[in-house]
Amino acid sequence: MFRSLKTVAVVSLLALWGVQQSAQGRQALLDVSLAHPTLLAGSPQTTYLKVGLTGFKISSTETRPPVNLALVLDRSGSMTGSKLAQAKDAAIRALERLGSNDIVAVIAYDSTVQVVVPATKLTDKNAVRRAIESIQAANSTALFAGVSKGAAEVRKFLDRNHVNRVILLSDGLANVGPQTPSALGELGASLMKEGIAVTTLGLGLDYNEDLMVQLARRSDGNHVFVEQATELAAVFNHEFNDVLSVVAQEITIKIQCAPGIRPVRLLGIDGEINGQEVVIQLNQLYSEQEKYALLEVAVPESRAMQVRPVAKVAVAYANIETKTSDRLSSAISVHFDESPDVIAERTNIKVMAECVLQVANEQNVLAVALRDQGKTKLAKELLESNAMFLINNARELKSEELKQRAFDNTQQSENLDPEKWKRTRKGMRSQQHQDARQQQMQKQQPPQ
Amino acid sequence: MARERMHDFLLVRLQDTAQVLEDYFQQQERHLQTLTESVSLDPSSIRQLIRQHPHVAQLFVLNTNGTLLHPDPAAGLNEAERRFLDDFGDLLLHKELLRTTTADDEGAALPTSGWVVRFRGPGLNLLYCQRLPSGQLVGVLLQRARWIADLIAELPDTSDALTSDEDRPWEARIRLADSGGQPVYDWGPLEPDEGAAPLQELAPHYPLSSWRLQQFVDHEAFATLGSGAYLNLISILAATGLVLLLAGAWFYREYNRHVRQATQRVSFVNQVSHELKTPLTNIRMYAELLESDLEESGDDQAGTQRSHLKVIVEESQRLSRLIGNVLTFAQKQRGQISPHFRPAVVDEVIASVIERFEPAFRRRGLEVVLEGSAGSSVDVDVDALEQILGNLLSNVEKYASSGKCLEITSRQENDYTSIVISDDGPGIPARHRERIFRPFQRLSNHIADSPGTGIGLTIARQLARLHGGDLLLLPAKRGASFEIRLHTPKRESEAIV
Numbered sequence: 001m002f003r004s005l006k007t008v009a010v011v012s013l014l015a016l017w018g019v020q021q022s023a024q025g026r027q028a029l030l031d032v033s034l035a036h037p038t039l040l041a042g043s044p045q046t047t048y049l050k051v052g053l054t055g056f057k058i059s060s061t062e063t064r065p066p067v068n069l070a071l072v073l074d075r076s077g078s079m080t081g082s083k084l085a086q087a088k089d090a091a092i093r094a095l096e097r098l099g100s101n102d103i104v105a106v107i108a109y110d111s112t113v114q115v116v117v118p119a120t121k122l123t124d125k126n127a128v129r130r131a132i133e134s135i136q137a138a139n140s141t142a143l144f145a146g147v148s149k150g151a152a153e154v155r156k157f158l159d160r161n162h163v164n165r166v167i168l169l170s171d172g173l174a175n176v177g178p179q180t181p182s183a184l185g186e187l188g189a190s191l192m193k194e195g196i197a198v199t200t201l202g203l204g205l206d207y208n209e210d211l212m213v214q215l216a217r218r219s220d221g222n223h224v225f226v227e228q229a230t231e232l233a234a235v236f237n238h239e240f241n242d243v244l245s246v247v248a249q250e251i252t253i254k255i256q257c258a259p260g261i262r263p264v265r266l267l268g269i270d271g272e273i274n275g276q277e278v279v280i281q282l283n284q285l286y287s288e289q290e291k292y293a294l295l296e297v298a299v300p301e302s303r304a305m306q307v308r309p310v311a312k313v314a315v316a317y318a319n320i321e322t323k324t325s326d327r328l329s330s331a332i333s334v335h336f337d338e339s340p341d342v343i344a345e346r347t348n349i350k351v352m353a354e355c356v357l358q359v360a361n362e363q364n365v366l367a368v369a370l371r372d373q374g375k376t377k378l379a380k381e382l383l384e385s386n387a388m389f390l391i392n393n394a395r396e397l398k399s400e401e402l403k404q405r406a407f408d409n410t411q412q413s414e415n416l417d418p419e420k421w422k423r424t425r426k427g428m429r430s431q432q433h434q435d436a437r438q439q440q441m442q443k444q445q446p447p448q
Numbered sequence: 449m450a451r452e453r454m455h456d457f458l459l460v461r462l463q464d465t466a467q468v469l470e471d472y473f474q475q476q477e478r479h480l481q482t483l484t485e486s487v488s489l490d491p492s493s494i495r496q497l498i499r500q501h502p503h504v505a506q507l508f509v510l511n512t513n514g515t516l517l518h519p520d521p522a523a524g525l526n527e528a529e530r531r532f533l534d535d536f537g538d539l540l541l542h543k544e545l546l547r548t549t550t551a552d553d554e555g556a557a558l559p560t561s562g563w564v565v566r567f568r569g570p571g572l573n574l575l576y577c578q579r580l581p582s583g584q585l586v587g588v589l590l591q592r593a594r595w596i597a598d599l600i601a602e603l604p605d606t607s608d609a610l611t612s613d614e615d616r617p618w619e620a621r622i623r624l625a626d627s628g629g630q631p632v633y634d635w636g637p638l639e640p641d642e643g644a645a646p647l648q649e650l651a652p653h654y655p656l657s658s659w660r661l662q663q664f665v666d667h668e669a670f671a672t673l674g675s676g677a678y679l680n681l682i683s684i685l686a687a688t689g690l691v692l693l694l695a696g697a698w699f700y701r702e703y704n705r706h707v708r709q710a711t712q713r714v715s716f717v718n719q720v721s722h723e724l725k726t727p728l729t730n731i732r733m734y735a736e737l738l739e740s741d742l743e744e745s746g747d748d749q750a751g752t753q754r755s756h757l758k759v760i761v762e763e764s765q766r767l768s769r770l771i772g773n774v775l776t777f778a779q780k781q782r783g784q785i786s787p788h789f790r791p792a793v794v795d796e797v798i799a800s801v802i803e804r805f806e807p808a809f810r811r812r813g814l815e816v817v818l819e820g821s822a823g824s825s826v827d828v829d830v831d832a833l834e835q836i837l838g839n840l841l842s843n844v845e846k847y848a849s850s851g852k853c854l855e856i857t858s859r860q861e862n863d864y865t866s867i868v869i870s871d872d873g874p875g876i877p878a879r880h881r882e883r884i885f886r887p888f889q890r891l892s893n894h895i896a897d898s899p900g901t902g903i904g905l906t907i908a909r910q911l912a913r914l915h916g917g918d919l920l921l922l923p924a925k926r927g928a929s930f931e932i933r934l935h936t937p938k939r940e941s942e943a944i945v
Binding site for chain 2: 111112113114115142144145147148149151152155176177178180182183184185186187189190191193194252272273274275277279281
């Protein structure tokens with residue numbers, strides 16, 4: 001009796017030790033693969049190189065990194081009434097999930113900006129709640145200034161071991177100060193260099209989706225189209241799930257292409273191509289989520305059975321759990337064969353499906369541009385052919401996601417009329433952003 | 449009169465704002481100078497720097513002969529570099545660039561630096577150029593959205609203090625407008641009418657000189673400011689033409705001016721104090737953060753750091769006290785103040801206030817002797833008592849530090865507590881005995897030796913009176929001696945024991 005008890009105790013101790021060991025050495029998972037690991041011999045061709053990075057699972061035993069957050073709320077006239085009330089309510093409820101080690105600032109803007117709560121440790125939640133409740137609607141919208149002040153508050157406690165983020169909620173256009181999508185994009189890009197991401201929540205049908213998407217995209221933040229204010233509570237909740245499940249930050253991916261291999265372009269995620277070197281930066285990686293970059297590469301003509309190096313990949317990031325700077329590296333080569341069957345058989349269907357998603361996404365962007373120019377018929381045709389392209393590939397690559405997108409494109413092609421366009425366009429823009437940056441906001445709360 | 453004074457006041461505010469902008473660019477300039485002097489000029493280092501530096505949009509290097517070293521089209525450009533050359537390529541070939549960045553023609557060989565301003569795309573773009581000792585020229589294109597965001601972060605917001613409903617003629621809207629006259633950033637509670645003309649306008653310093661700072665006011669409120677009473681008076685004077693009345697008017701005007709000035713000062717200080725509270729909260733929060741960091745670190749240097757921290761905490765307490773005074777004073781003016789009684793031991797409150805001043809007194813070689821006989825629990829407004837004591841002790845620190853000893857005695861009789869604070873400093877001349885309790889009166893006019901707002905004693909007395917007591921200056925042979933009397937009813941339970 002005693003003996004068996006002891007054994008149990010030893011086993012459970014070992015189990016505990018095992019957990020701690022794995023917690024110490026936990027790193028993001030690097031996946032470097034090719035859409036076509038084997039290419040047809042005898043002719044130059046292009047294929048896609050995938051660099052995927054998956055965040056390790058955040059465990060329940062450890063303390064999460066502090067959140068350093070600025071909440072920027074639009075309180076212009078259009079927000080009057082239930083919209084502002086719901087927004088305030090959702091914000092207050094979401095803040096309940098933060099603790100006294102987290103830092104929060106609240107900014108409200110109309111034609112001017114009011115720092116309602118300067119960046120403060122959340123030791124007095126009631127004071128913050130009262131401040132949010134006191135926000136009243138006013139007139140026009142100085143969105144750029146609101147974000148500038150929000151970022152300045154986050155900057156007061158900027159720390160690479162914090163999750164530094166601005167959450168912007170707006171239902172309108174920016175009409176005071178810089179107001180072009182590119183100006184907001186530039187600001188986003190600059191904030192990303194500091195490790196600050198901006199999540200943009202567009203409420204209703206009157207916000208400027210190009211501007212909101214640019215800001216989120218260039219800062220590697222989330223963007224969500226929130227049609228009804230009643231959805232805000234859920235959206236805030238998902239956003240906070242994300243914020244609380246960051247496992248790595250300041251991620252740099254460097255792809256060094258081998259001699260003879262030419263990097264052509266990146267699909268989806270933005271990056272910099274300097275000759276043979278490609279550099280991609282991400283602001284953060286979430287628990288158990290994969291972010292990937294797809295690089296189209298031109299491969300020169302090669303003989304059958306030849307093995308040709310394609311690229312070396314080096315990844316550096318700040319591990320938020322161990323507070324260390326981690327480095328990962330990998331390399332990949334391509335094989336050549338004369339038989340098209342062999343090539344088809346060896347195709348990596350997961351990578352292919354991701355490439356199809358990104359290519360179809362580019363077509364979707366093009367469709368918006370056509371519709372913007374008033375070429376509704378062309379836009380409709382493009383969306384329809386895009387849906388066909390997606391459905392064919394969905395079958396071949398066994399991808400549910402592609403099937404869903406085929407359905408989405410069909411829906412969009414039927415909603416291009418002037419009275420529906422405003423709504424369709426917002427849906428398309430947010431979908432495009434989410435696909436390009438593989439935004440999948442966490443539906444599950446991370447363990448505490 | 450009032451209108452002119454207000455005009456001046458507003459203009460000073462606008463000039464102060466221009467100074468904020470100038471300071472920012474000077475700071476950027478210093479920063480960029482270090483950056484351009486220390487950057488390695490190989491493409492991969494330059495690209496790395498651009499990727500990491502939030503303010504740098506692009507960086508270029510020109511050889512001594514004016515040819516482009518980076519970004520080099522022959523060596524392959526990335527997209528951002530290509531766009532940069534499309535937008536600014538002509539600038540790089542321009543002789544003006546070199547002229548702008550050369551302080552004088554003779555000194556062309558010396559490393560010189562400066563801002564270059566270019567209008568491209570959405571408007572004004574700023575480049576900082578620096579000639580290296582090697583003769584090469586390094587230029588940085590600043591990220592336009594970023595420096596605008598930084599300026600906005602540096603400038604005030606429309607804070608609570610400015611939105612209260614009090615009628616204040618200097619309530620305004622200040623606007624930073626770009627070269628095209630479009631607002632970039634607005635602040636202040638006033639909502640000007642569309643197309644309203646600014647009352648004042650000024651151009652910030654180079655490199656932002658094509659932009660404008662504008663101040664809008666409520667023209668109606670501003671117009672009524674003038675000198676209505678004064679004009680009336682003049683018409684009466686003209687009718688009677690009596691010299692005596694003239695003299696009377698003169699006194700009247702002087703008196704009025706004083707009253708107006710004092711009210712303006714109070715409201716202004718009140719407004720400023722509200723604005724001071726935010727940075728102060730930040731300072732204290734940082735200090736607290738630092739404290740907790742030090743506790744965690746446990747390293748050897750922590751001792752010195754902790755003592756430095758103590759200074760920060762001490763100074764922020766002092767600032768808290770000053771701001772508390774100003775706000776109390778303003779509340780009193782509006783009749784918004786009432787004491788909050790709770791049970792406490794007066795001697796304990798005194799001891800805690802002395803403890804706060806202890807380091808400052810020790811530095812000045814001042815010994816504190818406390819003879820406390822107010823040890824029972826009574827009903828007292830602790831905050832008010834702390835404020836009164838704080839003001840008196842801070843006066844001792846400021847004016848009586850030549851003395852050696854500070855005596856504090858306390859006693860309780862019936863429902864009253866009396867605290868006497870005596871120092872052996874220079875004392876207060878008899879003719880000033882009542883004046884010291886009036887606002888903005890300071891006996892010394894040497895600003896250096898008497899920092900402060902001049903309302904400390906006013907507030908102390910007001911608080912004591914609100915507390916059913918008084919603050920009195922006692923006759924003393926040497927030094928100054930103040931008595932605080934407070935109505936402090938005993939606690940029911942204590943009375944039985």
